[in-house]
Amino acid sequence: MTIHVLGAGVAGLTTAVRLVDAGERVVVHERGADLSASASWLAGGMLAPYCEASVADDGIIAPGLDGIAFWAGITKVERCGTLVVASGRDTADLRQFAARTTAHRWLDAAGLAALEPDLAGRFDRALFFEDEAHLDPRRTLRALMARIQAAGGAIRFDDPVEPADFAGERIVDCRGLSAALPRLRSVRGEMAIVRCRDVALRRPVRLLHPRWPIYVVPRQDDVFMIGATMVESAAEGPVTLRSAVELLTAAFALHPAFAEAEVLEIGSGRRPALPDNLPRVERTPQGIVFSGLYRHGFLLSPAFSKTAADMLMSAKEPT
Numbered sequence: 001m002t003i004h005v006l007g008a009g010v011a012g013l014t015t016a017v018r019l020v021d022a023g024e025r026v027v028v029h030e031r032g033a034d035l036s037a038s039a040s041w042l043a044g045g046m047l048a049p050y051c052e053a054s055v056a057d058d059g060i061i062a063p064g065l066d067g068i069a070f071w072a073g074i075t076k077v078e079r080c081g082t083l084v085v086a087s088g089r090d091t092a093d094l095r096q097f098a099a100r101t102t103a104h105r106w107l108d109a110a111g112l113a114a115l116e117p118d119l120a121g122r123f124d125r126a127l128f129f130e131d132e133a134h135l136d137p138r139r140t141l142r143a144l145m146a147r148i149q150a151a152g153g154a155i156r157f158d159d160p161v162e163p164a165d166f167a168g169e170r171i172v173d174c175r176g177l178s179a180a181l182p183r184l185r186s187v188r189g190e191m192a193i194v195r196c197r198d199v200a201l202r203r204p205v206r207l208l209h210p211r212w213p214i215y216v217v218p219r220q221d222d223v224f225m226i227g228a229t230m231v232e233s234a235a236e237g238p239v240t241l242r243s244a245v246e247l248l249t250a251a252f253a254l255h256p257a258f259a260e261a262e263v264l265e266i267g268s269g270r271r272p273a274l275p276d277n278l279p280r281v282e283r284t285p286q287g288i289v290f291s292g293l294y295r296h297g298f299l300l301s302p303a304f305s306k307t308a309a310d311m312l313m314s315a316k317e318p319t
């Protein structure tokens, strides 16, 4: 019997991969015309369990580390850690960040320059989270789709669906913010993608700042993703002028050569979040609902998709 996965964001596609890998027949239904309809398309792709434990429960660390291993079997994962920096007047923020996190070491200016030569002379101190990683979300979503199709699964675009459309069939509801989970809310995230040939970075760099903490994630071909705002809002519209200014100013604060970057894209997505900002996998009469990934879609979907697929496959088929 076919399993229907609703939504082709990172939650739906990782769950579909788990299911086809277990030999199930799967159809993914996506309302968008292609993969770009999801919040996942706009993500930074940071796999940063230790840094993220500063804003979430410590319980995300173990599944987050397992997630890095999962992704390495799907796509190219850069395992070169995360740097966290702050300008001289914000060093108290850096100390506080260190106090709220684990698995890091302090670098002085020379240590920072050794890791990222283009940041030489720009910051006196940095925190280095050596065991963290990052990936390119768009390349990763395409790789997930290819894997599902290669295993005989199907992905149907332009196909908006509701659980009620599948009476008597098994479903996994991964529709992000539209998933049937009470108390889901939207946390809007705005981001920019730029090309800058004058700065080279190997790893994500987080810049702590009292008003606009941002990060810059390197991608291939001199491209960088600059993210991301955190706005408690369900608004879907374009990026506001204020957010665009904050994102681009912060990149400039990280390195002035970003002033000459070409802005390739500015976009906004809506992160599905629950009151405790942790994901949920729950049984429903028709199968499973899986959402609430908040700012940890790539970090936590490997672990939670396994739970979702296992729960579905161990349940009795609906009659």
Ligand SMILES: Cc1cc2nc3c(=O)[nH]c(=O)nc-3n(C[C@H](O)[C@H](O)[C@H](O)COP(=O)(O)OP(=O)(O)OC[C@H]3O[C@@H](n4cnc5c(N)ncnc54)[C@H](O)[C@@H]3O)c2cc1C
Residues within 6 Å of the ligand: 006, 007, 008, 009, 010, 011, 012, 029, 030, 031, 032, 037, 038, 039, 040, 041, 042, 043, 044, 045, 046, 047, 159, 160, 161, 162, 174, 175, 176, 177, 178, 188, 189, 190, 191, 227, 228, 229, 268, 269, 270, 271, 272, 290, 291, 292, 293, 294, 295, 296, 297, 298, 299, 300
């Ligand atoms: C700017 C930004 C930066 C981020 N950076 C990171 C990061 O660095 N690391 C990280 O781990 N996470 C990051 N995240 C968080 C991550 O993107 C989210 O947690 C993740 O996208 C949630 O995945 P999802 O599959 O649940 O939802 P979505 O990605 O939103 O996917 C849901 C899909 O369901 C589809 N859908 C909705 N309704 C229907 C319907 N009725 N029928 C069919 N399809 C439907 C939607 O079109 C969509 O494609 C970031 C998010 C943003 C916005």
